[in-house]
Amino acid sequence: MSTHHPATGGRETDRALQGLAEHLTGTLTGPDDPGYDEARRVWNGMVDVRPRALARAGSVADVDHVLATARSTGLPLAVRGGGHSIAGHSTVADGLVLDLGGLTGVEVDPATRTVTVEPGATLAHVDRATAPHGLAVPLGVVGGTGVAGLTLGGGIGWLTRTHGLTVDNLLSAEVVTAAGEHLHVDAAEHPELFWGLRGGGGNFGVVTSFRYRARPLVSPVLAGGLVYRRPHWEQALTAFEEWTRELPDEMNPIVSFVVLPPEYGLGPEVLMTVGLVWASPRHGPGLELVDRLRTAAPPDLGTVAPVPWTVWQTAKDAVFPAGSRGYWKNVAFSRLDEEVVAALVAVASEIGWVGSGINLHCLGGAFGRVPEDATAWPRRTARFWVHVFGFWRDPADDVRLTAYARRVHAALAPFAEQGQYVNFLGAEPGADPVTAARRAYGHDKHERLVALKNRYDPGNLFRGNHNIVPTGHR
Structure with missing residues (x-):
């Protein structure tokens, strides 16, 4: 990757990005590299920004390297799954994009009716894997949508009345926090974080794996x-x-x-x-x-x-x-x-x-x-x-x-x-994020989410979302 970029400047940042490129199992793409314009493109064409670099993860291990680089350089971070955020949260101007779109694995266990999904998978990936077993995970309504963002926000779709939201069918998640901790999160381990992941968006860490309860669904x-x-x-x-x-x-x-x-x-x-x-x-x-x-x-x-x-x-x-x-x-x-x-x-x-x-x-x-x-x-x-x-x-x-x-x-x-x-929710430039979050979640749930943010991301590394602002950043 070509690392020099005067708009975001700094030899230290250049060296950090060069080091990141050397450690990745995936690829790092910068503004002077072939394929940069394709790599930076997201689903919403209104969002046309130029990241400082895009790290296309080749494995879960790359998440640690990208987060460490974001912490050391102070570059703003965006985490991309399917890239379908209508508000443009899948990218960031002059920042570092962690692109998980290459991690699309789906494992179905028909005996336990559970499905384990990597963070770059789309609804179509999951449906194609579960349908031969007469199973489905309640998801959304468009096959190209990324599963990760859909899940973390809630997940309304064609099975909501029958089996609930996507988050109602989430059994566990593997999460990398802002501090680099790797946590298994479910109803028994880190239950409060499990609560927040189910609707609180990508505010608390990078989810590297989702495990769902699959539901019987006979096709057609x-x-x-x-x-x-x-x-x-x-x-x-x-x-x-x-x-x-x-x-x-x-x-x-x-x-x-x-x-x-x-x-x-x-x-x-x-x-x-x-x-x-x-x-x-x-x-x-x-x-x-x-x-x-x-x-x-x-x-x-x-x-x-x-x-x-x-x-x-x-x-x-x-x-x-x-x-x-x-x-x-x-x-x-x-x-x-x-x-x-x-x-x-x-x-x-x-x-x-x-x-x-x-x-x-x-x-x-x-x-x-x-x-x-x-x-x-x-x-x-x-x-x-x-x-x-x-x-x-x-x-x-x-x-x-x-x-x-x-x-x-x-x-x-x-x-x-x-x-x-x-x-x-689309992007609302200039809107106060605290007011917007309270309007979305209501006072009590917002305060509970803020407490989680204070615990797991007090520095607001994961702010490229409908942000739950930690107390120290207001």
Whole structure:
């Protein structure tokens, strides 16, 4: 690696990085090296920064060398798993990136129904490994998403009502702390840190291995969607709200408002879709439930049929390609009455372009039965969680489409309950991190997370995230 870089300067830093390059089993890439622009690229195309160096780990041992270099040089650190942080936390300007994306191993133990996953794996890696065994780890909804960031933030997906969040299925983790300690963390060993890892983001260390409980899932699953054009939204949402009140855990619905790409052949209008996954090998009861919703709110289009699990989990990948520019917001609430429906329909009706949209995640079920204080996830009582997302390609749209997401959030804020899902939060330059964290987690959980931060990372080495600021850095 070429080490000299006047913007971050310092012969001592150059020597430290040269030493790091010599110790790595992986590679170190700097601004003057071939492949630097490719190495620094992250999923969100709005995040275009130039790190001082990127360390692509070839083994877990490289984590120690990178953390030691970050401590000795004072270079700001970013930890990258899949590189999908919407807020851009997978990289850092003029700093050091620990890139774990080459560590993608997945080991499945069918006898114990457990899965051990390396920190660079994506959802698709895990699904491909578990599906042949009739198993699945509850993860997210896009196959290209990194498992590590998804897990540490919480993990909402197509199995949330059936089996809970990803963090509700995490059994243990191997963690390297800011001080270089290697800890096995689970409910018995370092239980408070285990609590904080499950929703507190990457604030407390580098997780080098995740061990999950896998759930039985026979593929193909019953999945699909009902599609409604604009004149039928109010009726469909009202019927949907009533339909969700007595749903069995096996049914997992997500309502989306989107303009689909031209290849879908549905025209340029914004559509409301009710996506559905019935997580049971007995498809009959699921079809009966779908028919009940069809009767209450007849769709304009829609198919619900058996689909291979790995196909369903990757069906949206092409819609949100790497390099898309993006910004997200989210809000939790439990009402979906006439007033909330009117507000939701009003902002959804403004969508007139491919890429941006609104997802309404229906919660409850197994998710809602997890005790409120069992994990750092912000709130278990909300019936719905709205994800306002934006993906676009043209930088000229940045201001307009970011403003749209904020406008949707503001319109729904009067109905909001406390809680912000950090994986659904875009970057907010200039925002006070302490205020943002309190808003996300609530006062009590935030204070508990601060106590953990004070213990495991008092110097705030791991600040490239939705930061829990230690007491000494406020």
